[in-house]
Amino acid sequence: MNELEIEYQKINKGQWLSQTERFLDGTPSNYIIFKTLTNIGATHGEIKVYNWLNSIIVEPNVPVIVGKESELDIDGNLVYPDMLGVYNVVSKAAVIRYLKNNTTPKKIVCTPEAFESKVKPAILEVEGFDLYKDFFLLLDESDKLTTETDYRAKIILPMEDFFKFDHKAMISATALTPSDPRFAENGFKILKVLPQYEHKKTINLVGTNNVISALNNVLESYPSNRFFIFVNSADLIYAITKSLDIMDQSKAFCADQSVRKLQKMGMNNVSNRLGDFMRFNFITSRFFSAVDINVTDKPVVIVVTNVYLAPHSIVDPYTDVVQIAGRLRNGITGLVHITNFNPNIKYEERDVALKDIYDGYEEYCQMVNRLGQVTTDGGKVALIQATQRVDVKKFVNDQHEVLPYMVDNHIYEQQVLSYYRDFAQLKAAYDAVKTLNFTFKFIQFSASDAQLYNLSRALGRSNVIRCVAEILHSYDVEPEPGVITFRWGDTKADVERDHPDIVKDYNAIGGYDVMLKLNFDQAKITREIKKIKKERELDNPAMVKEIKSWYKPNDEPTATGFKARLRTIYKEYGVTKPASGTHILRYYNAEISTNSANVKVWKIQGLK
Template identity: 35%
Template sequence: MKRLFQKLKFEVIPAILKKGQRLINTLKTIGYKDIPSNVILDKTLTGIGATYQELHAKRHSIIIEPTLPVIHDKAYGKDEILPVYENCKVPDVKRYLQRAEIKYKKILTTPESFWKVKKACEELKLDMYGMFFCLFDECEKVTEDSDFRRKITKPMKDFFQFEGKAFVSATPLKVSDPRFENFKWIKVKPDFDYKKSLNLIITNSYEMSVRKLLLDDLANSSCVFVFLNTTDGIDKIVNTLGIEGQSKIFCSGKSVKKLKKKGYANVASLYSEPIAKYNFLTCRFYSALDIILKVKPDIVMLTNLYEAEHSMIDPYTEAVQICGRFRKEINGSTFNSITHVTNVRNTLKVKTDEEIDIELEEKLKTYEDLQTRYNTATDKTRKEAILDDISRLGLAEFATQLDDGLLEIDYFAIDNYYNNERVKRYYLSGNALKESYEQTGHFTVNYRSVFYAVSDSVRMELKQLPTFSERCKLMLDKLNKLQGDPDRNFYTGILKQEKDGELIVEAYEKLGVEVFANKKYQRAEIKKALDKYNIELLRFSPMVLQEIREAFPLNVPIPQEDIKNQLQDIYKRYGIDYKVKKNTVEDYYDVSLSYSKKPYTYTLKAIRENLSK
């Protein structure tokens, strides 16, 4: 079956890159002094100067960068470059464009703020499409991010109207958009070995492997850069390992606010120094950013499929980009080590390309049927009803709604769907991920599988079990097997994170395994028994016993009611939920009672022998 959204085939122009050369050198070998128009420029290597080349080219340039940190990095302190993002307004762009002393205008913009540049040009009656060369940097992001960041594709309609335009990246993805049909693909081919050694750790216990890597294996590292695309996951690591004082977190502005509410101080939305021992970065820092350090870092990439499927790292794009962030060579290398720790899941729901083909074909047929009905309808009410149905179609997530309410295919959203499923397939098994890393041509893989007593799959099973009784039995089996394990405390900490984990682990440790069967695995009964145990533990704790000793003199008649009230006050101060009776004092003292006259009294003879130690 012919695919509806076939990836385009391009004329590939090879360009040889020699060791130590920059992009401009390799472009000259194929007849260009600048980045040419109508090309997808596949740099192969990061840091060879594509953005630098365009910023210094003798022409006006609009460079679309996928994330703000990159723009800040490239434009900071450079008055001749205009950074356009959220805080930059249309009048700011107009003022910059009117500055006569800047011969070649250089604008760096996020996709979401591109409209400001367009509007400024319109208001100044400038021919933007003829005046500027438009470079879309790190171009794979327009495909990778289009599912959760729909506005990233907004400049594309304008992009194709520029007389001079190019896509560029060290890791471009194939495209299906027919507007690229007249483009050529320039492939930079280094004539030297550029493979990096990568440690791939496939684990059945993500948290245990991360703990061992960060606290043991990298304990003596000067600095560790951890790339993980979930701030909740970063928060969990920092808290579980107790490394907040040694950590710095780089994430989005929204996540910065969230983490600061939790008490974090060393957190930022833009990369800045000084760095910490452990530096955590989310996906907005995976590409384009230049990190120049005085020491060689250890690079760590983390993926936890059981808690955040979106933490998957694509070996072909994101892994290459991450390792390319570090630009300063020290003794022939920019890093000490690269490690990717991940779990795998053969139960991931993954679609083949063929299945996606069929799904999209059916969605398109449904839309075309409605579109035909819309075009033939003459009644306004009918047209509005059909448009309402169109807006709810499954195809709508892969299309842009036009002004008339009809849909226009968004080829980047289509490519994103295929791309996401491609990456998922790598995480079905350790071998599949290993092979994908090797096939990139960028890595020599040192592969290792590690297994621990409490696995991520067990934790997933615990989450899925519907009843307390079932969770109890599975957790008790694991707790029994942990007896004597040197890492038992860490594992029990992991189990406590699961539903009812705190109760089950505490009851197991304090009351023993027998209590569960005795109480017929009934949550309320087990909690009742544990609460009773904890109350008794508090009632006879050293602090409470000391206060009771100081409250009551020996061998002196004391009204029973006074003793009862004083004991209740002591319990209240220590949060002991226990109703004191008149004879409760006998739990603590040998006593003699007097009922000869009211008020009846106790004479406390001595603290009970078993409590006096």
């Protein structure tokens, strides 16, 4: 990829982007703009300030558009009364009506999908507009073209038209440079905005082996604050609110699918739109970027990652965390990222990943070429099916060309995954983010997320027993210095509910060390428990008390008489071990002897 030339634009404190030299006449065209800071008015300028040109602003997510549509000024008037928001509930016909009305200039804010299916065809249909000459196209939060392409392929739809526009730009506070060669071919440059004042936020990075317990520690350190907890997992939101018993004080904001999922789980305070905030507000990735959260107080912002329970909760310090840090318009009291780590996390180094993709692409092309040589229908069907099933297909379009954004996304994801191998890797990633300062600490608990993850993946009876025993053992042992005893949530209760037989064996056999000696083998454990049970039968307190009442010092019960009496009481108390004369030594100090009648007797000396 050809390196793009880099230019710079300074910005002063309190200055809007539209007030800087390079932006006075509009957003500069043919640039990828690294605006560095959030909330400096990039889209505001395009919609409100530049009132001499038509604009199409493509936003990656609906909440941003809804927020712009409903935003009010201090007098209660709409800030953007002339803009049209276009997303799933807005029709192509509505776009056509807007284009034909008297509003000038036209300011259309839409999703990538709506651009392709509604905005573009509407403008092409209405007379008097030339889509590519009469509109400035601005792709906002442009890093999403790289970070979200894997699960949202349509996000790159505008790129098929992007380079056809006479006036165009991409912008983000956390911009990434695409590998798409068309940027260099069209003379694009990079424009970096340089703040001329101290602008860095400080984030407290908390590494841990137990995310929910560490979160509880952080919450307790802010006893009177409101919290905005950014976590991209409905399952993790539910686990947190249930384990910490804060569901009644919590509200989750997420996409429709997650709203329905959380409601089925029993969480009632859920919405797909921001507003009516509570003490604990859980925010999914739908609201990570571009959205403004307006509250009068200064909440604590917490980012939560659990690589075991919710791999999708992994965040990139540069793109995700920087955006999250800028969501609260009135400022924040604290910024925290809590995460665990997995040293076995699977990822590929950049060079390896690229080689795998292009080696696969070469083989794919050979299959495509063979399609023209195969003469039988069955052979063609087989080859077509083969080309659709190979792993590399997701990196290739219908014209059999490599999709640069899918490649960029894969490389990006592998890099971010690598951060979560251990604390050092993530600290290095944070250290590279120029808009954040960070502090860090590691909180270790006796029970870990890894134990629960291992249990959920355990195969074979011995492995399941080992995992359950390790969790139970973490509750039994005294923690090492610096390790906090885990006492939060329902981990032990869940294990007892899901694996009652193993828990029963664990308690019966005497704990983890005995199970370890038996190599967590169920057959060996069962035999050992039977042995222990027989031994313990003889120690029944009521039975022992009764046996010890039979004799006093200097008594001489016959051996046969004692054994007969013992057999009777064993039967009464359900003892399965056969009665033996020597059992008297469990309860009495005694010696075997022969009396004057030459009969074997026990000479009782006293109680044990």
